[in-house]
Amino acid sequence: MKIDIGCGSAKESGYLGIDRTAYPGVDIVCNINEEIPLPDNTAxxxxxxxxxxxxxxxxxxxxxxxxxxxxxxxxCILAPYAHSYPHSSNPFFKQKFDEYTPRYLTGSFFQPPSSPLSPAVPDYPVPVPPFDYRLLRMELFYQYPFDQSLYETEELDILKTLQANVVHEIMYHFVVVKKDISHAELEAMSRNPQPEPRVLLERRRLSRLREDLF
Known part of the structure; x- marks a missing residue:
């Protein structure tokens, strides 16, 4: 089963739509802050x-x-990028997302390093999350004028580190890990095409048009 959480009135085609408001097309009306009324291991x-x-x-x-x-x-999570003034000043945003967020969503990050190349365990108390999400891929969507082909990838990486208002949104694809899983399996999954929000189709189309103009 495919589930669209917070679908609003624009539910993704072929998905079970969940929202706290009974918009047309919403299949389950609930407050996800409290619970999602579906059985374990459904999605x-x-x-x-x-x-x-x-x-x-x-x-x-x-x-x-x-x-x-x-x-x-x-x-799949699409979210506003934390380091943007319009987003940081929005009083309705209670959670922040950036390229560092995924490391706090996996229990494997908090395990003792198995080799000198493994990520270091934080030297400050951080609760181990009650779940294990492993990042398959992450994509940044830049805002104007950084969304044009005038910039190399390396330049954008430096710019977003030095200043705000470079990135507009961020998208992650995570895999849910409930049993042992090998690095080979994770790597294979990361190469597979994955669905993404329909709203990105128009964004990609406009980005291609701007690139063609320049």
């Missing part, structure tokens, strides 16, 4: 497009999404 794919910044407790909601997802389900 094979979960779409959460521009909804998670509004939740009261991100860890609680991610734990609920984890519960309803089966092992190796994929969760």
């Amino acid at each position: 094979e794919f979960v779409m959460a497009s521009r909804v998670l910044p509004y939740v009261d407790n991100l860890m609680t909601v991610l734990a609920e999404i984890y519960r309803i997802s089966c092992h190796k389900a994929v969760v």
Whole structure:
């Protein structure tokens, strides 16, 4: 089953739509801050497009999404990028997302390093999350004028580190891990094409048009 959480009135085609408001097309009306009324291990794919910044407790909601997802389900999250003045000043945004967010969503990050090349365990107390999401891929969507082909990837990487208002949105694809999984399996999944929010189709189209103009 594919689930669109916070679908609003524009539910993704072929998905079970969940929203707190009974818009046309919504299949389940509920407050995801409290619970998602679905059995364990139900979802094979979960779409959460521009909804998670509004939740009261991100860890609680991610734990609920984890519960309803089966092992190796994929969760796609599209969210406003934290380091943007319009986003940081929005009083309705309660959660922030950037390229460092994924490291706090996997229990493997908090395990003792197995080799000198493994990520270091933080030297400050950080609760181990009650779930294990592994990042398959991450994509940044730049805002004007940084969304043009005038900049190399390396230049953009430096710019977003030095200043705000370079990146507009960020998209992640995570895999839900409930059993042992090998690095080879994760790598293979990362190469597979994955669904993404329909709203990105128009964004990609406009980006291609701008590139053609320049």
